[in-house]
Amino acid sequence: MDPQLLFALAFPLAAPFWALMILAPGWTVTRRVVASPLIAVPPALVYAVLVLPQFSTVFAAVASPELAGIAALLGTPLGAAAGWAHFIAFDLFVGRFIYLDSRERGVHPLVTAPVLVLTIMLAPLGLLAHLLLRAVLPRRRGTLDLSAAPAR
Template identity: 85%
Template sequence: MDPQLLFDLTFPLAAPFWALMILAPGWSVTRRIIGSPLIVVPPMLVYAALVIPQFATVFAAVASPELPGVAALLGTPLGAAAGWAHFIAFDLFVGRFIHLDSRERGIHPLVTAPVLVLTILLAPLGLLAHLLLRAVLPRRRSQQADLAATPSR
């Protein structure tokens, strides 16, 4: 398939999930959708569509990684598009973790939203920011835990 087309398709496949986590974190639909790790499948399929037809080339570059070989691969349209799909898939997986962990710890969505935006742009820094927040903010019970602990009448 055309690397440019797949490159262009990758982020739009992930964007709705980011929008749910950032703009509607408490919505029951968000909880249901983001609760599934399968949200990362669309960008993973793009990655597979790029890598599988060129498996030998990609595998050679990553099996014994050396900077010149990885740079050469990433300097091609195929390599750049595959790298982008890889980033988008794993960034979304990390964002999902941050969202779910924040909800479980009772971290306010207005605190989590900028961390998720940072994760979209620079995922390792977003994850670092979340881990720092976890370390300094007191753990509060989530709203879900509060509801579960409330006796029904």
């Protein structure tokens, strides 16, 4: 398939899940949908469609990674589109972790939303921001954590 088309499809396949986590974090539909790790499947399938027909080329570059080989692979339309789909799939999976972990810890959605936006744009920095917040914010009873509920 055309790498340009698949490149263009990768983010729109993930965008509805990001929108749910950021814009409707407390909605029961959001909680039910995001509970499944399968939300990362659509962009992962784009990656598979790009990589599997060229598996030997891609595998050779990543099996013994060298900067020049990775740069050469990513410098092609196929490599760039595959890299983009890879980023989108894993960024969404990391965003899902952040969303679920924040809900469990009782972090307010207005605190989590900017972290999720940062994760969309620069996922490792979003993950670092979440881990820092996780370390400094006190754990509160969240929507998924009922262990702190007082006995009656």
